[in-house]
Amino acid sequence: MRDLTVGPGTRVTLHFSLALPDGQLVDSNFESSPATFTVGDGKLLKGFEQALFGLREGAREELTVKPEAGFGAHNPNNIQTIPRSDFEPELELSQGLMLSFADAQNTELPGVVVDFNDEEVTVDFNHPLAGRDITFKVAILQIEPAQVH
Known part of the structure; x- marks a missing residue:
């Protein structure tokens, strides 16, 4: 040793x-x-x-x-509301669904669906932990x- x-x-x-x-x-x-x-x-x-x-x-x-x-701390600013029309119409949304997004630099960014309706989808971009x-x-x-x- x-x-x-x-x-x-x-x-x-x-x-x-x-x-x-x-x-x-x-x-x-x-x-x-x-x-x-x-x-x-x-x-x-x-x-x-x-x-x-x-x-x-x-x-x-x-x-x-x-x-x-x-x-990191949970940051409320990392929760975004996105128009439902920005998603593929055939995408079946559910709470907890993890999706991959691209940021302005085209870097892959995971997000979790926390809520949705016919108009908008709320996505949490905080790390799950x-x-x-x-x-x-x-x-x-x-x-x-x-x-x-």
Whole structure:
């Protein structure tokens, strides 16, 4: 075992799970191959990454990541009302339906239908986990110096 801790300049291999406070599992790799990331490479949200700082190989932790450090606060400005005529007439709408939209830069943007009628459709563009605490369980398997290219 090396005497490294998770922080800038390290490459980390770990098992993790993300769950809602009620225990509902969102994602986990405990039953499959571990994930590897280099601190700062963008593979892990910054708040989740920073929650790991200071942990050593072999550490097993359960951490709570607040919305501001995770998927962001729920922003009411991200709920948009769009004319029904902007959607294909044959599209069968339902509450909770996830659709893909393109923003002004033509970047794909997911949105969830929260309400609709014959005139308009209300779509929530917040991340589905925005505004929620996330229970982040980790098992740090390996920490090594990051390779500088």
